[in-house]
Amino acid sequence: MAKLQKSIDKRNALVKATIDLVNNNGFHATPMSKIAKMANVSPATIYLYFENKQDLVNQTYIQVKAEYTNYTFATYEDTMPVEAGFALIWNRIADFKLKECDNALFLAQCDNTPMIDEESRQEGIKHLQPLLDLWERGRKEGIIKPVSDYVLYAYAINPLSFLMMTEKRGAFQLDKTHLEEAYESAWSSIKACK
Amino acid sequence: MAKLQKSIDKRNALVKATIDLVNNNGFHATPMSKIAKMANVSPATIYLYFENKQDLVNQTYIQVKAEYTNYTFATYEDTMPVEAGFALIWNRIADFKLKECDNALFLAQCDNTPMIDEESRQEGIKHLQPLLDLWERGRKEGIIKPVSDYVLYAYAINPLSFLMMTEKRGAFQLDKTHLEEAYESAWSSIKACK
């Protein structure tokens, strides 16, 4: 195997181990030694790929966030009508959160704790711009409520994180019907009233 | 000062210090020694009040969660009409999250990490029953969408956590107008369509 590919594999194994362990035990109970073991690597090797533990978790966050937004906007075109564009983006996000449950869970944990450096957090936010642009367009066309992006995000997108986490905890099963209800609620909460 | 009151004060100081430090540094960077220092107490004294660190954080969670639900339902009567009851509860929750920001932030962190024992988490959930009963009534009366409690919670209540956290991070200022918009979105997302 090529050297470069091997390095990439090893780095990915470390990132994946970090996600798994932080998801299951929390950052406070995730020692480097366990990460190394899970990635089949010596603890010392981690330091060839990352500066230190904080850097490892920051970079993991940035990578996962990038995967998330890439997936989200992969098939989106900014020429789509507002409602169709929103439906597409919303469903891609829902998809990601259900299929890439571990990744989504990790992001939720990072976004709700001081675990990540402010700088990395900012880095992660950047890529959401297409959605904000869509909303701006929607407001201009009178299709979307004339309301702050934060409020729109809180009601249209963030609830998916809650539902994903609830499902992961085993409290209930998120099926196709639930998702349709959820989309309905999301759209209801942000569309301009007639 | 009476002995009992002194004990209560000391316990409260420990709980408050835990909240402050976990909010600002995360669980992983909150040693017992710092908690003790902030509460003006010897590290050893913590162990007169709590079994160990995990017990301290579990009990803190349960106490804050109880304050949250007590505040939420303090003025609620289950004879109120559904929409009025929901408006009341929603506003109390919003109030709590804005005024008792530190408490709310702490809960959000606990609810999104494996920091709290499952048992304590369950304990914390119990007190939400009046809201679930209200929703059940609302569904029967055709006022609330016939949708799972989890979906209702995700859209009606959880977004407030996101908005509170966003404000705390300084990204935007949550004013009276935002709150009215937020209520409007919350209600839109759960009321049965006409």
Added chain:
DNA sequence: AAAAAAAGAATGAACATTCATTTTTTAAAT
């Protein structure tokens, strides 16, 4: 003066990170 509460110092384990060697890879020379 006995009992309870609190304190500070001590203990031992866990951990992040580094160090000294070993293993693997690379690529130049045969």
Added chain:
DNA sequence: ATTTAAAAAATGAATGTTCATTCTTTTTTT
């Protein structure tokens, strides 16, 4: 194609620190 030596990557075993928890003594309360 093989060999070989230099470079790079990886390792397991230290290292030194930090931390949760306990122990012994002191202070406060009854």
